[in-house]
Amino acid sequence: MTESLRTTSLIQFKSVTKLYGKVLGVNDISLTLSRGAYGLLGPNGSGKSTLLNLLTGQLLPTRGSVRVLGQDPRNNPGLMRQIGYCPGFEGLYTSISGLDWVAFLLEMHGVGRRQARERAGDCMALVGMTHGMNRPIFDYSRGMRQRTKIAQAIAHDPQLLILDEPLSGLDPVGRAEMTEVFRQRIADGGSLILASHVLHEIEAVTDSFLLISGGRLLASGTANEVHELLFDLPVEIQIRCNNLQRLSSLIMEHGLADSVSLERSQSGAELLRVATRQTAEFADQLPNWITKYDLCVNEMQTADDSLQALFNSLMKIHRGEL
Amino acid sequence: MNVLFATVRFEYSRVMTAGRMTWWFVLAAFPVVIAGLIRLFPLNHAKELDTHFVWSGAMYLLVPCITCAMGVLLSAGPAIATELEQRSWVYLATRPNGIFWLLLGKYLVAVAWASTAAIAGLTIGVWFTGQETIVQIWLGMAGLSVLSSMAYAALFMLVGAIAPQRAMLFCVVWTAGVEGFVSLIPAMINRLTVQYRLRALFVDWVQPGDAVQDNPVFAPSLAEGPWYLQILWLVTLTVVFFATAQVIAHKREFTAAAESDI
Numbered sequence: 056m057t058e059s060l061r062t063t064s065l066i067q068f069k070s071v072t073k074l075y076g077k078v079l080g081v082n083d084i085s086l087t088l089s090r091g092a093y094g095l096l097g098p099n100g101s102g103k104s105t106l107l108n109l110l111t112g113q114l115l116p117t118r119g120s121v122r123v124l125g126q127d128p129r130n131n132p133g134l135m136r137q138i139g140y141c142p143g144f145e146g147l148y149t150s151i152s153g154l155d156w157v158a159f160l161l162e163m164h165g166v167g168r169r170q171a172r173e174r175a176g177d178c179m180a181l182v183g184m185t186h187g188m189n190r191p192i193f194d195y196s197r198g199m200r201q202r203t204k205i206a207q208a209i210a211h212d213p214q215l216l217i218l219d220e221p222l223s224g225l226d227p228v229g230r231a232e233m234t235e236v237f238r239q240r241i242a243d244g245g246s247l248i249l250a251s252h253v254l255h256e257i258e259a260v261t262d263s264f265l266l267i268s269g270g271r272l273l274a275s276g277t278a279n280e281v282h283e284l285l286f287d288l289p290v291e292i293q294i295r296c297n298n299l300q301r302l303s304s305l306i307m308e309h310g311l312a313d314s315v316s317l318e319r320s321q322s323g324a325e326l327l328r329v330a331t332r333q334t335a336e337f338a339d340q341l342p343n344w345i346t347k348y349d350l351c352v353n354e355m356q357t358a359d360d361s362l363q364a365l366f367n368s369l370m371k372i373h374r375g376e377l
Numbered sequence: 378m379n380v381l382f383a384t385v386r387f388e389y390s391r392v393m394t395a396g397r398m399t400w401w402f403v404l405a406a407f408p409v410v411i412a413g414l415i416r417l418f419p420l421n422h423a424k425e426l427d428t429h430f431v432w433s434g435a436m437y438l439l440v441p442c443i444t445c446a447m448g449v450l451l452s453a454g455p456a457i458a459t460e461l462e463q464r465s466w467v468y469l470a471t472r473p474n475g476i477f478w479l480l481l482g483k484y485l486v487a488v489a490w491a492s493t494a495a496i497a498g499l500t501i502g503v504w505f506t507g508q509e510t511i512v513q514i515w516l517g518m519a520g521l522s523v524l525s526s527m528a529y530a531a532l533f534m535l536v537g538a539i540a541p542q543r544a545m546l547f548c549v550v551w552t553a554g555v556e557g558f559v560s561l562i563p564a565m566i567n568r569l570t571v572q573y574r575l576r577a578l579f580v581d582w583v584q585p586g587d588a589v590q591d592n593p594v595f596a597p598s599l600a601e602g603p604w605y606l607q608i609l610w611l612v613t614l615t616v617v618f619f620a621t622a623q624v625i626a627h628k629r630e631f632t633a634a635a636e637s638d639i
Contacts, residue, residue, distance in 0.1 A: 111467070111471050112471075113467060113470060113471070113630065113631075114630050115630060130476075130627050132473035132474045133473070135471055135472055135473045135475070136473050138471065140467070140468075140471045142464075142467050142468075144464050145464065146463060146464030146465045146466075146467065146468060147465065148391070148463075148465060150391065150394060151390070151391070155387075155390075159383060159387045160468060160469075160472065162379065162380065162383035162387075163380055163383065163384070163469065163472040163473070163475055163478060164472060164473060165379060165380055165473070166379075167379060168379075168383065171383075207468065
């Protein structure tokens with residue numbers, strides 16, 4: 056890899072907006088990513104596929120500009136040699152074998168026929184498809200089709216892998232195997248963008264992620280970096296005790312909460328949700344109240360520290376709830 | 378060139394299915410069956426007509442006009458639409474010059490598929506003519522079949538690029554309206570039709586007789602000039618149609634990401 060290639064940013068979005076008629080696909084996204092592995096995380100309909108289609112040059116931004124490895128991706132044969140794309144839908148020719156399909160796509164990169172078949176065979180083996188690669192695709196299970204899609208994306212050894220929900224349809228063993236394939240590519244110096252709405256799929260591959268919702272980029276960076284952004288945000292504490300009314304009034308009297316809500320579950324059990332920025336004061340006061348007012352706290356938990364909690368917080372900020 | 382060979386080979390393997398081969402045989406049988414019926418049930422007043430004129434005219438209508446146009450309508454017309462419908466487009470579009478090679482490969486296979494069916498049908502059907510000019514008719518029609526398949530495949534590919542979701546319908550409407558009707562209008566516009574050039578080549582190569590050149594309806598709709606000029610025109614039209622289809626396919630956002638996939 057030349058020095059210029061190493062220093063070129065992986066992706067650069069400058070004020071990119073994509074409209075489908077009146078429907079907003081992505082909304083004013085500006086972003087620069089250096090080489091590495093990133094998870095693109097967002098709920099269904101958040102704009103992930105649109106973003107990936109912009110990256111692969113299948114869509115043109117309505118406004119703004121997109122650069123991938125320093126180049127415009129639209130109708131760019133040179134860039135297509137450096138990108139491997141696994142779309143979120145199937146779209147495979149079912150009448151031919153997986154090996155023929157992957158070999159043909161390799162030949163479209165200018166690889167000779169014999170070499171393409173050898174390389175396709177190796178890639179099918181890498182994704183665990185040796186046993187089924189000569190069978191027609193209509194005979195494949197969903198997991199086998201997913202593996203074949205991954206094989207065609209990595210077959211030409213691209214610098215950047217763009218994967219849209221690559222683990223959907225795979226069983227747990229398949230997920231673990233494909234995750235290992237992605238990790239190995241990252242370890243070998245390849246770059247990767249993995250879109251998913253399942254958090255642990257991304258966490259298993261990388262700790263750098265982009266959060267997208269409603270076509271907007273909510274946050275980007277590592278989990279720790281985004282946590283720092285959220286440092287000043289209220290922490291949510293859930294409490295179950297024998298006298299929630301008394302406890303909630305004490306919290307409000309002492310001004311220790313941004314908000315307090317009392318909820319009743321379907322089974323009739325009550326739960327107090329407290330959003331507070333004064334966690335230390337709250338932790339000091341609670342034992343005193345338990346003793347003084349004879350409270351019996353059965354359960355107390357804060358939102359966990361996972362990416363899920365982070366994502367929930369960012370979504371709340373996006374919706375104006377925090 | 379490796380990519381072109383790979384694309385043609387791949388597309389060819391995809392048309393070698395039982396369903397597609399059945400259609401190929403139906404197309405090839407079409408001129409044979411009609412020519413056989415004409416031979417079995419001749420019209421009463423046909424005896425008064427020049428039989429070379431009748432048979433060459435019939436073969437021209439059956440082979441380069443109907444069989445070739447139908448053949449490429451089935452193969453080239455929906456070329457883009459089928460890839461979009463089964464969502465395989467993006468796999469090819471994300472290869473270096475993938476769209477270009479895909480369309481070129483599909484075009485060449487469509488031309489080969491339609492013209493071989495037409496020539497196979499012609500080879501059997503021409504025996505029903507019982508004419509001494511059978512070789513002249515066969516040679517003329519075979520050449521016209523190749524040219525017709527090339528031009529109509531490019532035209533239908535263009536229509537398919539403009540309106541992929543209704544490609545077949547628009548191809549039929551265009552063929553009937555422009556190639557069938559406008560090509561007969563004695564005005565500048567008919568010079569831009571494929572039929573105008575094919576008819577001139579038919580008259581030049583097969584020599585159907587004075588009945589065509591002297592006919593007050595057909596004479597004004599026959600192109601003037603030598604055969605090579607007509608071929609040049611046909612090649613030019615083919616290149617323009619195909620190049621325009623390529624430009625449209627490259628410019629349009631044929632992504633499978635519908636609004637539901639945002």
